[in-house]
Amino acid sequence: MAIDIKNKKIELIQWLSTLDNEIIIDKLMKLRESEKADWWNKINEGEKKSIGKGIEDANSGNLKPQSEARKLYEKWL
Numbered sequence: 001m002a003i004d005i006k007n008k009k010i011e012l013i014q015w016l017s018t019l020d021n022e023i024i025i026d027k028l029m030k031l032r033e034s035e036k037a038d039w040w041n042k043i044n045e046g047e048k049k050s051i052g053k054g055i056e057d058a059n060s061g062n063l064k065p066q067s068e069a070r071k072l073y074e075k076w077l
Contacts, residue, residue, distance in 0.1 A: 019025060040048070057063065070077065 016028070
């Protein structure tokens with residue numbers, strides 16, 4: 001782990017240990033919980049079906065080269 005990350009963690013721990021604002025603590029707890037949540041449970045059924053179809057296509061070898069996909073979608077990339 002980079003030293004910079006370790007220093008940031010230590011700084012956050014020190015700040016958190018002195019924090020008395022319950023609203024901020026509650027927000028941090030919600031953030032922590034949201035980070036644990038599985039993204040699969042947050043997407044809708046249409047998105048899940050689309051992902052499933054993509055997996056089925058990949059498993060059956062029904063794939064296009066990346067170069068073709070880039071040509072199709074380059075205006076959005």
